[in-house]
Amino acid sequence: xxxxxxxxxxxxxxxxxxxxxxxxxxxxxxxxxxxxxxxxxxxxxxxxxxxxxxxxxxxxxxxxxxxxxxxxxxxxxxxxxxxxxxxxxxxxxxxxxxxxxxxxxxxxxxxxxxxxxxxxxxxxxxxxxxxxxxxxxxxxxxxxxxxxxxxxxxxxxxxxxxxxxxxxxxxxxxxxxxxxxxxxxxxxxxxxxxxxxxxxxxxxxxxxxxxxxxxxxxxxxxxxxxxxxxxxxxxxxxxxxxxxxxxxxxxxxxxxxxxxxxxxxxxxx
Numbered sequence: 001x002x003x004x005x006x007x008x009x010x011x012x013x014x015x016x017x018x019x020x021x022x023x024x025x026x027x028x029x030x031x032x033x034x035x036x037x038x039x040x041x042x043x044x045x046x047x048x049x050x051x052x053x054x055x056x057x058x059x060x061x062x063x064x065x066x067x068x069x070x071x072x073x074x075x076x077x078x079x080x081x082x083x084x085x086x087x088x089x090x091x092x093x094x095x096x097x098x099x100x101x102x103x104x105x106x107x108x109x110x111x112x113x114x115x116x117x118x119x120x121x122x123x124x125x126x127x128x129x130x131x132x133x134x135x136x137x138x139x140x141x142x143x144x145x146x147x148x149x150x151x152x153x154x155x156x157x158x159x160x161x162x163x164x165x166x167x168x169x170x171x172x173x174x175x176x177x178x179x180x181x182x183x184x185x186x187x188x189x190x191x192x193x194x195x196x197x198x199x200x201x202x203x204x205x206x207x208x209x210x211x212x213x214x215x216x217x218x219x220x221x222x223x224x225x226x227x228x229x230x231x232x233x234x235x236x237x238x239x240x241x242x243x244x245x246x247x248x249x250x251x252x253x254x255x256x257x258x259x260x261x262x263x264x265x266x267x268x269x
Contacts, residue, residue, distance in 0.1 A: 002025050002026065002044050002045070002264060002268065003025070003026040003027075003028070003042060003043050003044060004017075004020060004025060004026070004027045004028070004043060004044065004045045004046070004047060004260070004264075005027075005028050005029075005030075005038070005040070005042075005043040005045070005046045005047065006027060006028070006029040006030070006031055006047045007029075007030055007031075007035060007046060007047070007048055007049075007059060007061075007068070007073060008030070008031065008048060008049040008052075008059040008060055008061035008064065008068060009031050009047075009048075009049035009050065009060065009061065009063075009245075010031070010049070010062055010063060010242065010245040010249065011245055011249035011253065012050065012244065012245045012249050012252045012253040012256050013029065013031050013047065013049065013253070013256070014029065014031050014032075014253065015249060015250055015252075015253025015254060015256075015257065016047075016253045016254070016256040016257035016260060017029050017031075017257075018253075018257075019253065019254055019256075019257030019258070019261075020257050020260060020261060023257075023261055025261070025264070028043070030064070031061075031063055031064075032063035032064065033064065034064055034065070034066050034068075035068065038076070040076045040077055040078070040081065041078065043081065044081065044082060044264075044268055045081065045082035045083070045084060045260075045264060045268065046073070046077060046081060046082070046083050046084070047084045047260060048060075048073070048083070048084065048085045048086070048088065049061065049086065050086040050098060050108075050242070050244075050245070050256070051086045051087040051088065051099075051220060051242075052070070052085040052086050052087060052088035053070055053087075053088055054221070056070075057069070057070060057071075058070060059073065070088070070090070074090045074092060077092060079092070079093035079094065080093070080094065081094065082094045082096065082263070082264065082267055082268055083095050083096070084096050084098065084260060084263060085097050085098070086098040086099050087099045087220060094267065096263050096267065098256075098259065101259060101263075102140075103259065103262075104255065104256075104259040105140045106140050106144075107255045107259075108244055108252065108255055108256075109140040109141045109143075109144045109145075110144060110251075111243060111244035111247055111248035111251055111252050112141050112144075112145075112218065112243045112244055113141060113144040113145040113148045114148065114247060114248065115240065115243030115244070115246065115247035115248070116145055116148075116193065116216060116218060116240065116243065117145075117148055117149065117152070118247060119216065119238060119240055120149075120191060120214070120216065123214060123236070123238060124190075124191075124214060126190070127152075127153075128149060128152040128153065128154045129152055129153035129154065130153060130154070130155065131154045131155065131190045131191060132154075132155045132157070132188050132189050132190050132191075133149055133154045133155065133156055133157070133189065133190065133191045133192075133193065134157045134158075134159065134177070134186070134189045134191070134192045134193070135149075135156065135157070135158045135159070135193045135195065136159045136179060136182075136192065136193065136194045136195060136196055136200055136201065136224055137158075137159065137160070137179070137194065137195035137196035137219075137224070138158050138159070138160040138165040138168065138169060139195055139196070141195040141218060142158055142160075142195045143168075145193065145195070145218075146158050146169075146172070146174055147172065150172075150173070150174065155175075156174040156175070157174060157175040157176065157177055157189070158174050158175075158176055158177075159176065159177040159178065159179040159182060160176060160178070160179060161178065161179050161180060179196070179200060182200070182201070182205055183204060183205060183208070184208070186205055186208050186209050186213075187208050187209065187210060188210075189209065189210075189213055190210075190212070190213060190214065191213065191214045191215075191216065192209065192213060192214070192215050192216070192225070193215075193216045193218060194215075194216070194217050194218060194219055194223070194224035194225045195218050195219055195224070196219055196224045197219040197220045197221065197222065197223065197224065198222065198224060199222060199223070199224060199226065200224040200225070201215070201224055201225040201226060202226045202229060203226060203229035203232075203233075206226065206229050206230055206233050206235065207233065209235065211234070211235060212235075213235055213236075214235075214236045214238070215230050215235060215236065215237045215238070216238050216240060217237070217238065217239045217240065218240055218243070220241070223239075225237070227239065
């Protein structure tokens with residue numbers, strides 16, 4: 001019988017572990033308690049958090065008080081053990097990065113989008129209906145979030161860089177901008193949401209936005225919005241990491257569990 005180790009993470013990992021136990025897979029977990037001496041050879045797979053790390057050095061383990069070294073974890077693995085990570089690629093023979101699993105990424109974008117809608121409703125004193133919203137990036141989160149906000153009656157503009165993305169955006173009835181040519185086009189937006197993990201919105205962009213514009217950062221480091229520039233401008237900035245685990249841990253955990261089961265079936269005979 002297969003045996004899996006979960007290290008770090010949040011409620012999603014606990015729910016994923018329970019899901020896998022119902023699939024007759026044994027799971028040990030150190031999610032909200034510090035790991036004791038672990039014999040890694042007992043496990044066919046090790047599952048690390050989403051994202052695996054926030055500083056590149058330690059495991060992302062918000063429910064554990066002590067810091068856990070990533071190097072200590074990875075150096076104890078044998079080359080035949082499956083390592084499942086997210087946005088982290090150590091030198092390991094059998095490695096799966098969840099960020100590169102399109103099925104997982106699309107499904108995981110759903111609770112992210114719903115969490116973003118929740119944040120916007122609670123953070124504003126106006127309706128999403130008729131609001132002018134710019135979503136930077138037409139990736140998985142951008143695609144789903146634009147449709148969710150459009151259903152509220154928001155006036156949606158999505159920025160991208162490729163002509164195929166422009167066609168997609170236009171086909172769904174949204175306006176589009178070129179991400180590399182945003183200057184001069186930002187003055188009317190009530191909300192700007194970034195989904196791209198690359199610096200895009202800087203102080204020049206922020207300066208042309210109206211004072212009441214709300215900036216929502218959904219991406220990971222190095223982030224798309226210059227946080228300090230927004231703060232210095234005295235405009236509102238919200239950073240919202242790991243939304244699936246905060247707003248919909250049950251759904252997000254089940255999505256994670258199903259994805260891990262698929263990965264194990266495909267990679268471990």
